[in-house]
Amino acid sequence: MSVVELDPLVVGVVAAMALLTYLTKAGGFWLLGHVDPSDRLEAGLSVLPGAIIVAIVGPELVSGGPTAWLGGATVVLLTRKTGSLLAALVGGMGVVVLTRAVI
Amino acid sequence: MLTTTAVVNARYVLMGAALRPWFARLGVREAYGGVFFLIDETWALTMGELTDGGGDGAFLVGSGIAAWLFWVGATAVGANVGAAIQDPSRYGLDFVLTAVFLAIATQLWEGKSTLLPWLVALVVAVVAADALPGRWYILAGGVAGSLVEVARVGR
Numbered sequence: 001m002s003v004v005e006l007d008p009l010v011v012g013v014v015a016a017m018a019l020l021t022y023l024t025k026a027g028g029f030w031l032l033g034h035v036d037p038s039d040r041l042e043a044g045l046s047v048l049p050g051a052i053i054v055a056i057v058g059p060e061l062v063s064g065g066p067t068a069w070l071g072g073a074t075v076v077l078l079t080r081k082t083g084s085l086l087a088a089l090v091g092g093m094g095v096v097v098l099t100r101a102v103i
Numbered sequence: 104m105l106t107t108t109a110v111v112n113a114r115y116v117l118m119g120a121a122l123r124p125w126f127a128r129l130g131v132r133e134a135y136g137g138v139f140f141l142i143d144e145t146w147a148l149t150m151g152e153l154t155d156g157g158g159d160g161a162f163l164v165g166s167g168i169a170a171w172l173f174w175v176g177a178t179a180v181g182a183n184v185g186a187a188i189q190d191p192s193r194y195g196l197d198f199v200l201t202a203v204f205l206a207i208a209t210q211l212w213e214g215k216s217t218l219l220p221w222l223v224a225l226v227v228a229v230v231a232a233d234a235l236p237g238r239w240y241i242l243a244g245g246v247a248g249s250l251v252e253v254a255r256v257g258r
Contacts, residue, residue, distance in 0.1 A: 045121055
């Protein structure tokens with residue numbers, strides 16, 4: 001690998017992106033420290049993690065087709081039965097690979 | 104480019120907000136140092152851990168450092184031998200992230216009361232993924248699901 005010339009502008013942009021990223025991470029956290037959370041807000045926050053995860057996974061599952069649905073069902077089932085993330089992961093990937101080979 | 108960064112990372116605002124109840128006990132330095140290590144995957148793992156009653160926010164930092172090490176290491180490996188794996192989907196590797204998030208969602212499931220907010224989050228996210236650019240759909244779905252719960256409690 002050759003040594004890459006570092007353009008100050010490129011370094012600056014990357015640094016600004018890093019700073020901005022940190023600000024978004026700390027921002028939500030900071031905001032909630034400065035308002036008094038009501039019951040309603042707390043109820044909203046309690047479902048927020050699950051809602052975000054569903055929002056991340058949902059579109060991917062929908063566009064993933066039957067292989068992803070079968071694999072996804074396997075993951076959910078194994079998680080419920082074994083409680084092990086690793087078992088669910090391996091099982092889900094196995095089902096995806098198998099169904100892809102069949103279809 | 105900076106706008107893109109802001110858009111891509113807007114979802115972190117929500118994730119940081121969700122962490123607040125557990126980080127409230129920490130000092131300012133620990134808390135704001137901790138959120139530096141926040142990324143999608145470790146956030147999700149941490150939330151699973153915290154709701155399980157673990158109550159240990161250090162999980163976020165520990166998993167964050169581990170993930171970062173693997174990330175950099177795996178990027179180096181990928182750059183050198185990545186060409187050898189012509190199609191990652193053959194090994195189901197493209198499914199890993201979906202699987203991890205699904206497993207965590209399963210752990211976060213709290214029965215019937217979770218159904219409505221999640222359903223709304225799902226529908227909004229799926230529609231928004233088509234209609235909006237980038238990763239806005241994550242923010243849209245998360246906020247929508249959360250608002251359902253706010254409205255339900257408010258009644």
